[in-house]
Amino acid sequence: MKTEMDTTVFGLQIDRLKKIYGERFYPDARVTAIYAWAKNMPLEKFSKIIDDAIANIPNSKPPMLADLKEIFPKYNEVRTATQPRCKCCHDRGQFMALSKSNPNDPMAAEDFACPYCEAGKSQRHLKYWQEHDAEKYTPSFTLRNLVKSVFKSVEPNQQTEEV
Numbered sequence: 001m002k003t004e005m006d007t008t009v010f011g012l013q014i015d016r017l018k019k020i021y022g023e024r025f026y027p028d029a030r031v032t033a034i035y036a037w038a039k040n041m042p043l044e045k046f047s048k049i050i051d052d053a054i055a056n057i058p059n060s061k062p063p064m065l066a067d068l069k070e071i072f073p074k075y076n077e078v079r080t081a082t083q084p085r086c087k088c089c090h091d092r093g094q095f096m097a098l099s100k101s102n103p104n105d106p107m108a109a110e111d112f113a114c115p116y117c118e119a120g121k122s123q124r125h126l127k128y129w130q131e132h133d134a135e136k137y138t139p140s141f142t143l144r145n146l147v148k149s150v151f152k153s154v155e156p157n158q159q160t161e162e163v
């Protein structure tokens with residue numbers, strides 16, 4: 001099965017839209033615009049976006065490029081379907097930490113750059129999590145039951161188990 005996007009596999013996905021919403025809503029100019037937007041994404045992701053559009057958008061409202069773009073962020077994680085490498089941030093490079101004194105207030109939560117992986121090093125707008133921050137904050141990875149022992153055992157230079 002093809003996983004790369006090209007005009008043929010792209011066309012098959014557009015045919016699914018045409019079949020349900022009507023061919024006239026997808027003239028060449030519009031299809032070209034959609035292709036320009038979609039051509040660099042994996043086919044799997046594009047077909048999920050089309051699945052989602054078909055499942056959720058009524059027949060009376062043919063999905064346009066703007067609708068597909070709106071669906072797009074939901075499938076951003078497709079690439080990381082395999083095991084994430086960083087136990088602390090799941091390769092996002094950052095994680096949230098709840099305030100210990102005010103754990104129910106999302107405004108009191110902070111985002112920290114992950115100090116334990118490569119992804120974290122590219123975070124320039126956040127401050128790095130440091131041990132002493134644990135006095136005031138509970139990081140989300142401990143909330144995910146990846147208990148403190150994991151946190152302590154991950155050294156700054158330990159990157160991947162499966163290089």
Ligand SMILES: [Zn+2]
Pocket residue numbers: 086087088089090091092093094114115116117118119120
């Ligand atoms: Zn990390």
